[in-house]
Amino acid sequence: MKHEGAPQGSAVPQELDATPVSRGEGFGHYRFGGLSGKLLLMTVLFVMLAEVLIYVPSIANYRNTWLMDRLTTAGVAASVLAETNTIAPRLQEELLRATGALAISLDEGARRSLIAMSNVPSDMDFVFDMAEVTPWSAIRHSFEILTYRGDGAMRIIGVGQMGHTEHVDVVLPVRLLQQDMLAFSGRILGLSLVISIITASLVYITLRALFIRPLRRLTSSMERFAESPEDASRIMPISGRRDELGDAEIRLAGMEEALSRALHQKQRLADLGLAVSKINHDLRNLLASAQLFLERLEHVPDPTVKRLAPKILATLDRAVGYTQAVMSYGKAQERAPQRRLLALRRVADDVADVLGLVDHATVRFDNKVPADIEIDADPEQIFRVLLNLVRNAFQALEAEKDESLVRRITIEAEREGACVRVRVSDTGPGIPDNIRKALFRAFHSGSKNGGVGLGLAIVAELLKAHGGSVRLEDNRTGTCFCFEVPDRKP
Numbered sequence: 001m002k003h004e005g006a007p008q009g010s011a012v013p014q015e016l017d018a019t020p021v022s023r024g025e026g027f028g029h030y031r032f033g034g035l036s037g038k039l040l041l042m043t044v045l046f047v048m049l050a051e052v053l054i055y056v057p058s059i060a061n062y063r064n065t066w067l068m069d070r071l072t073t074a075g076v077a078a079s080v081l082a083e084t085n086t087i088a089p090r091l092q093e094e095l096l097r098a099t100g101a102l103a104i105s106l107d108e109g110a111r112r113s114l115i116a117m118s119n120v121p122s123d124m125d126f127v128f129d130m131a132e133v134t135p136w137s138a139i140r141h142s143f144e145i146l147t148y149r150g151d152g153a154m155r156i157i158g159v160g161q162m163g164h165t166e167h168v169d170v171v172l173p174v175r176l177l178q179q180d181m182l183a184f185s186g187r188i189l190g191l192s193l194v195i196s197i198i199t200a201s202l203v204y205i206t207l208r209a210l211f212i213r214p215l216r217r218l219t220s221s222m223e224r225f226a227e228s229p230e231d232a233s234r235i236m237p238i239s240g241r242r243d244e245l246g247d248a249e250i251r252l253a254g255m256e257e258a259l260s261r262a263l264h265q266k267q268r269l270a271d272l273g274l275a276v277s278k279i280n281h282d283l284r285n286l287l288a289s290a291q292l293f294l295e296r297l298e299h300v301p302d303p304t305v306k307r308l309a310p311k312i313l314a315t316l317d318r319a320v321g322y323t324q325a326v327m328s329y330g331k332a333q334e335r336a337p338q339r340r341l342l343a344l345r346r347v348a349d350d351v352a353d354v355l356g357l358v359d360h361a362t363v364r365f366d367n368k369v370p371a372d373i374e375i376d377a378d379p380e381q382i383f384r385v386l387l388n389l390v391r392n393a394f395q396a397l398e399a400e401k402d403e404s405l406v407r408r409i410t411i412e413a414e415r416e417g418a419c420v421r422v423r424v425s426d427t428g429p430g431i432p433d434n435i436r437k438a439l440f441r442a443f444h445s446g447s448k449n450g451g452v453g454l455g456l457a458i459v460a461e462l463l464k465a466h467g468g469s470v471r472l473e474d475n476r477t478g479t480c481f482c483f484e485v486p487d488r489k490p
Helices: 035-081 089-099 135-146 174-227 244-297 303-330 344-355 379-398 455-465
Strands: 103-107 112-117 126-129 153-159 167-173 340-343 364-367 374-377 408-416 419-426 469-473 479-486
Touching (some): 035 089, 035 103, 035 153, 035 167, 035 174, 089 103, 126 135, 135 174, 174 244, 303 344, 340 344, 340 379, 344 364, 344 374, 344 379, 344 408, 374 379, 374 419, 374 479, 379 408, 379 419, 379 479, 455 479
Parallel strands (some): 126 153
Antiparallel strands (some): 103 112, 103 167, 153 167, 408 419, 469 479
C-alpha cells in the first residue's frame, strides 16, 4: 500500500563536364522523401512532442480535480446525512451510487461517523491525502494509476471545496479513476493529432511556397545553365526577392555570368593560341633570313653599319627568343633561369638603347642604378623584365599630347643583403584603380595603345621563377613598379 506524503522505497580543364542531371536523378522523384515531406514529418513530431509536454501536467491536474470533485460531493452529502442519527439503507445506496464510492465517513474532530459503506476491501492499494499533494507527486501517482493492473481500491482523505471544515474519508475503486483518466488521455491524443495535422499542413504549404519552389527554381536554372554554359540567355533571371534566397539568386546569377565570360575568354584564347602557333613558324623563318642579311652587312666597311649591325643582330636574336617564349607561355612552360652575375646598370642601358630612349627628343631616361650593383639573374630574362616595364612606361608617356608635361623614366636599384630591389618609375598618368587587382594577370591590360596584357604577366612569371616578386607601389607623380630578385641559395 502507498501513502502520499509518507516515506517510500550531431591549368584550366580542357572540357567542362556539364552533363545535366535527369529528372529521374533530380528532385522530381523525392515526393514525401524530399525536403517537403521531411518538413511535414518533423512538424508533426514536434507538435506531438509539445502536446506530450502539455499532457503530463494536464493529466496530473485532471486526476487532482477528479479526486476533489468526488471528495466534495461525498462531503456535502455526508454533512447533510450526518445530522440524523440513523441513515436508511436506501439513502446509503443512493449516496454510494452517486459518488461511485465504496465507503464514506466524516471526521468532525471529536466524532467520526461512518455515513455509508458497501463491500470494502481490507487493504488499500493507494491512499491519497489531498493536503499533501505536490505537483511532482501528482504526476507520479497519475502515471501509477494509468499503469495500474488490478481491481483494488484507493482511499481519499481531505476537506471538500464547499466551505465545510470536516475531513471526509472516501474509498473508491481504482478502476473508476483509471477509466476516466484513460478517456481523458484519448481525448487529448485525438485533439493533438488534429492540431498536429492542421499545423503541419499549414507549415508544409507555407514552406513549400516560400522555400521549396524557389529552391527547385534555383536547381532548374543550374541544370539549364549546365547544359550550355556559353549561352548567356541561360543565366538565371533575378526574381527581386528581398531575403536570403534572393541573395542566393543574385550570387548564382553573378557566378553564372562570370563563368560564361570566362568560357568565352578561354575559347578566344584557344583560337588566339592556334593563330599564334601558325604565325610563329613563318615569323621565325623571316627573322632567320634577316639574321643572315645582317651577318653579311657586318663585313661592310662603313663605320655606322659596323656600329649598328651587332645591336640589330642582338635584337633579332631576342625576337627569335620571344617567339619561342610566346609558345612556352601558352604551354605554361617557361625556361628555368640560367643565373649569372650581371652588372644591372649595363642591362638598363641596353634596354634604353633597344627602345631608342638614348637622347630621345621628348622622353628622358634616367638610369640611377649604381655602377657597383650586381644582380644574380638570368641575363635574357632580367632583360625582358626591364624591357617590359620600361616599354610600358615609354608607351604611356608617348601617348600624352601636352608638350609641357614632364616625360621621365627612372630606374633605381639597391642591394639589401642577399636581395636586389629595383624600381622602375615614370611621370605618366598612372594606372586606373579598376585594373589594379588584375594587373599581373594575362590579357587584362589597361593600356590604350593596343597591348594585349601579356607584358606584366610575363614579368611576374619570370621574377617568380627567380624566387622574387613584383608589386605596384603608390606614386603620386605617375607609376612605380618595384621588383626584388634574391641571390641563389648556396
